[in-house]
Amino acid sequence: xxxxxxxxxxxxxxxxxxxxxxxxxxxxxxxxxxxxxxxxxxxxxxxxxxxxxxxxxxxxxxxxxxxxxxxxxxxxxxxxxxxxxxxxxxxxxxxxxxxxxxxxxxxxxxxxxxxxxxxxxxxxxxxxxxxxxxxxxxxxxxxxxxxxxxxxxxxxxxxxxxxxxxxxxxxxxxxxxxxxxxxxxxxxxxxxxxxxxxxxxxxxxxxxxxxxxxxxxxxxxxxxxxxxxxxxxxxxxxxxxxxxxxxxxxxxxxxxxxxxxxxxxxxxxxxxxxxxxxxxxxxxxxxxxxxxxxxxxxxxxxxxxxxxxxxxxxxxxxxxxxxxxxxxxxxxxxxxxxxxxxxxxxxxxxxxxxxxxxxxxxxxxxxxxxxxxxxxxxxxxxxxxxxxxxxxxxxxxxxxxxxxxxxxxxxxxxxxxxxxxxxxxxxxxxxxxxxxxxxxxxxxxxxxxxxxxxxxxxxxxxxxxxxxxxxxxxxxxxxxxxxxxxxxxx
Numbered sequence: 001x002x003x004x005x006x007x008x009x010x011x012x013x014x015x016x017x018x019x020x021x022x023x024x025x026x027x028x029x030x031x032x033x034x035x036x037x038x039x040x041x042x043x044x045x046x047x048x049x050x051x052x053x054x055x056x057x058x059x060x061x062x063x064x065x066x067x068x069x070x071x072x073x074x075x076x077x078x079x080x081x082x083x084x085x086x087x088x089x090x091x092x093x094x095x096x097x098x099x100x101x102x103x104x105x106x107x108x109x110x111x112x113x114x115x116x117x118x119x120x121x122x123x124x125x126x127x128x129x130x131x132x133x134x135x136x137x138x139x140x141x142x143x144x145x146x147x148x149x150x151x152x153x154x155x156x157x158x159x160x161x162x163x164x165x166x167x168x169x170x171x172x173x174x175x176x177x178x179x180x181x182x183x184x185x186x187x188x189x190x191x192x193x194x195x196x197x198x199x200x201x202x203x204x205x206x207x208x209x210x211x212x213x214x215x216x217x218x219x220x221x222x223x224x225x226x227x228x229x230x231x232x233x234x235x236x237x238x239x240x241x242x243x244x245x246x247x248x249x250x251x252x253x254x255x256x257x258x259x260x261x262x263x264x265x266x267x268x269x270x271x272x273x274x275x276x277x278x279x280x281x282x283x284x285x286x287x288x289x290x291x292x293x294x295x296x297x298x299x300x301x302x303x304x305x306x307x308x309x310x311x312x313x314x315x316x317x318x319x320x321x322x323x324x325x326x327x328x329x330x331x332x333x334x335x336x337x338x339x340x341x342x343x344x345x346x347x348x349x350x351x352x353x354x355x356x357x358x359x360x361x362x363x364x365x366x367x368x369x370x371x372x373x374x375x376x377x378x379x380x381x382x383x384x385x386x387x388x389x390x391x392x393x394x395x396x397x398x399x400x401x402x403x404x405x406x407x408x409x410x411x412x413x414x415x416x417x418x419x420x421x422x423x424x425x426x427x428x429x430x431x432x433x434x435x436x437x438x439x440x441x442x443x444x445x446x447x448x449x450x451x452x453x454x455x456x457x458x459x460x461x462x463x464x465x466x467x468x469x470x471x472x473x474x475x476x477x478x479x480x481x482x483x484x485x486x487x488x489x490x
Contacts, residue, residue: 022345029400046339132277164203164274202273287404372435377419446488
């Protein structure tokens with residue numbers, strides 16, 4: 001094959017480091033963004049954290065704040081503004097002011113004092129607390145036991161699970177202890193009985209019946225229906241678990257109202273006594289945007305308190321000289337360039353987030369007005385076409401981003417759902433169907449709860465045809481038990 005030189009024209013897309021940085025910031029959650037900003041502040045001397053209450057030092061900075069206030073919040077009903085067409089030049093004049101090139105220098109987008117009155121500010125307070133085993137060991141240290149009994153008690157406490165149960169057989173416990181000391185089975189039983197008197201009540205039980213029985217033993221002997229509750233737990237707990245109330249009425253020989261009192265007493269007990277010592281701590285979500293209704297229109301604005309306010313350090317920026325190629329000047333010049341790109345990427349992230357949030361609120365206005373049953377089906381492509389962005393960008397924006405609304409805090413992705421066609425030719429979102437199922441279950445007769453087939457029939461009467469299997473899937477996603485487990489005595 002003969003070699004030759006040919007000239008061809010072609011186009012290809014390349015991702016510059018600046019674009020990669022903008023995409024990376026876009027997909028970060030609020031907490032991750034805070035960490036990224038802090039790391040950048042520590043590594044780049046050209047960036048500094050500005051105070052929102054600080055007065056502007058120059059006329060250009062004051063104009064910048066005014067422009068930020070104008071673009072900080074937008075009405076969801078208004079038409080979205082066109083995309084910004086200004087581009088970043090390849091070579092920025094390093095000895096000029098940043099405000100001369102771009103209208104940024106702070107990451108704030110709304111003026112102080114514009115927050116709605118209905119917003120609640122929470123402080124995350126992390127409290128260190130011990131788990132269940134620490135609590136049991138603390139009580140063991142306060143108990144007068146012999147050295148042998150203390151070794152047995154330590155072995156038993158180690159075997160207790162996080163719910164407070166002792167799943168290990170006592171014969172196995174004796175076998176494990178035989179390596180260290182020789183003990184009799186009645187000694188292990190006596191120590192276990194001592195542990196079962198510890199707090200929380202019911203700890204150290206080997207099954208559910210024993211756990212509930214230990215809790216009943218702490219009641220005052222004069223408590224109404226205490227004796228009947230003990231009999232039910234010891235002899236007929238399986239019937240109660242299967243909701244076989246007719247069988248309970250026959251076995252217990254009680255009237256319907258009397259059996260209801262017994263069941264209420266049992267339901268007041270805790271089947272998982274160790275659960276309140278769970279080491280899981282509450283995680284508070286930091287919303288990215290706030291949605292409020294102002295003068296009949298839904299308004300969206302960024303949460304300006306979620307990230308620090310950044311700006312270029314003017315002192316170090318003025319030290320950069322245009323024609324100087326010394327090592328120190330090159331270092332300052334590179335850091336200034338990186339700082340400007342970081343601020344630009346951060347501004348782009350905020351603008352994209354606000355634009356997508358406004359589009360979501362505008363499309364789901366019925367949800368904010370009337371609730372989940374009015375949710376409309378929506379996919380990523382719908383928002384992408386409206387804001388002239390790629391679906392992958394919308395996916396990044398809506399992942400781990402949260403919206404604080406009068407109805408609660410929702411992830412952006414919550415507003416995207418599949419749809420089911422209706423008889424009238426319209427569409428009903430899966431979220432609306434789940435809300436209808438939840439409403440039907442809340443209003444059902446507890447003596448004869450609605451089956452999945454019955455709920456499918458009721459939805460069909462409203463023009464929404466959903467298969468029984470789909471109803472079961474939606475019901476399970478809502479953590480609603482099947483009809484036989486929802487059955488109540490009255």
